Amino acid sequence: MTQAIDDLDRWIRGEFTDLNTKLEEIYFAEKALVLRGSAEVDELTAVLVRDGGSLISKVSERKVLPENADARYELLGMVGFYLAACRRHEVEPDQAQFASLALALAAPLGVAPRFASSHQNIHNRSVGGSLTTFTTLDSERVFLLYNGLSVMAYRRAAHALLSVPALGVSSPLATYHLTDAVAALRDVLRFSQALAGELDRDRFFYNIRPYFKSHRVGSREFRGVNAGDFAAINAIDVLLGLCSPHDPFYQGVITEKYPYVAPKDQKLLRSLATTESLLDMVVRELEAGPPSAPLRENAELLLDACRGHAAATVFHHNQLVAPFLREPAGYAPPEHQADMTTSGPPLEAVIETLARLRDLRAAHERPGVATARPTLDRVRALLQSAS
Structure with missing residues (x-):
């Protein structure tokens, strides 16, 4: 064997x-x-x-x-x-x-x-300094490097945030973890910016993206690889209070991902249904009375983390999804229009789902969609009134 x-x-x-x-x-x-x-x-x-x-x-x-x-x-x-x-x-x-x-x-x-995206980043064993790849093209190397580094940064941020509840949001020890989460989310944006700057759009469209398409195994069709097929980003969504695991739309996003994340990630995804957001914890403690110095600092760091997560997701949608997928798809031959995404649904449906996720993560006001904007404003108001 x-x-x-x-x-x-x-x-x-x-x-x-x-x-x-x-x-x-x-x-x-x-x-x-x-x-x-x-x-x-x-x-x-x-x-x-x-x-x-x-x-x-x-x-x-x-x-x-x-x-x-x-x-x-x-x-x-x-x-x-x-x-x-x-x-x-x-x-x-x-x-x-x-x-x-x-x-x-x-x-x-x-x-x-x-194969899933985790086979390209989390579980891609290097031999002689080389990752497992489809080609030896430099554009694939650039894509795997910066996309993989972004995943590592997201995992670092999630680990930091997951460490806070056991300490409490007013703990001076939690400050360390929240500071680390903020730095990691800044790294996500930095790596995404490098990817957008170095990745050749035509090479990605013609020579990299096509490997991520859906295909049949046995009698069933399985959707293709998505960059978001890892649990850390969802843990960040929920812990920051930007997305609710009780929102039917977001429940659908998480449930659809289960078979496409690495086995160990599935446990984390399932735990999110009972995870309280750090944002709610901060509001509860701020409303209980005058905040301690560590609580004030941690609340400000939590707001910084929310801003960092928003900046990274908005950049990804506007500078990677749009120019590297949506725009090139417009000049694809008609016979390939139905095969422009890795997820199964038509391209416009996929773009709309990603846009809704972007607005949830960025707490943008969106008609008919409840975002974390009121809670974020509440935290800012409580901090201001206590100053």
């Missing part, structure tokens, strides 16, 4: 990326999302399907899975990278060679039987 998995891993990190890179260079030269009827493309995709299918079959034939859950999740990522590449190039491998293995790996972990 170990030898078969090692062989698949070496192929994914070597020939697999070489084949995809050659194909992407052909597509990019033609400014095409995919090319049909090209002898060179047909030859390269045939090698991709044959060699990857053969290696996966050798793993599947052993009928023994790794005992360690992390190892099983990593193997699922390898199989998932192969399936995503086949979908990207619009070739159909033999389902019998991989579906049973992908499903057997995914079911005990409670995840979708495809």
Whole structure:
């Protein structure tokens, strides 16, 4: 079993990326999302399907899975990278060679039987300084680096905020964690700005985004990879009081994500239903009487964290989603318009959902939507009256 998995891993990190890179260079030269009827493309995709299918079959034939859950999740990522590449190039491998293995790996972990964004950042084991990638294109390196760093910063902020309730919002020790959360959220914005500045829009649209599309495993279609498929960002939403786990819209956002986050992230997502926001805790203590110095400082830091989360999400929507997805989609061929998103719904529906999330996280006033704006204003008023 170990030898078969090692062989698949070496192929994914070597020939697999070489084949995809050659194909992407052909597509990019033609400014095409995919090319049909090209002898060179047909030859390269045939090698991709044959060699990857053969290696996966050798793993599947052993009928023994790794005992360690992390190892099983990593193997699922390898199989998932192969399936995503086949979908990207619009070739159909033999389902019998991989579906049973992908499903057997995914079911005990409670995840979708495809690669997820966590296979690119949280669970992307580097070998010789190189991450697992689809291609060797510099644009993919830039995308994975800054997107991954943003995820790390979000996880750092979530860890800091999750440490506060046990201490209490008026604790001088909580000040350390809130200060760390503010700094981490500033890092999210900094990494997003670097991504927007360095990522080539055409390369992303033609050569990176297509690997994130939905595809079928066995008899079922599974949606593609989303950048927000990790639990930390939702923990931040709820702990800051910007999103409510009891809001039907937000419940739908969280529930839809369960199969697409890493197994350990699922526990955190489920815990949010009973998580009280730090914002509500601060209001309760401020209303109880004159605030102590630590409570005042922590309340100000919490407001800073809300501003930082808002700034990062507004920048992401306006400077990454719009220019890197919405605008390029306008000049995609008609036959590809229905395939512009990784999530399944039409592009405009996805953009509307993201815009509503942006406004919740930024506490923007939005008709028919309750945001945290009144609570944030209440905190500011209580602080001002106590000064």
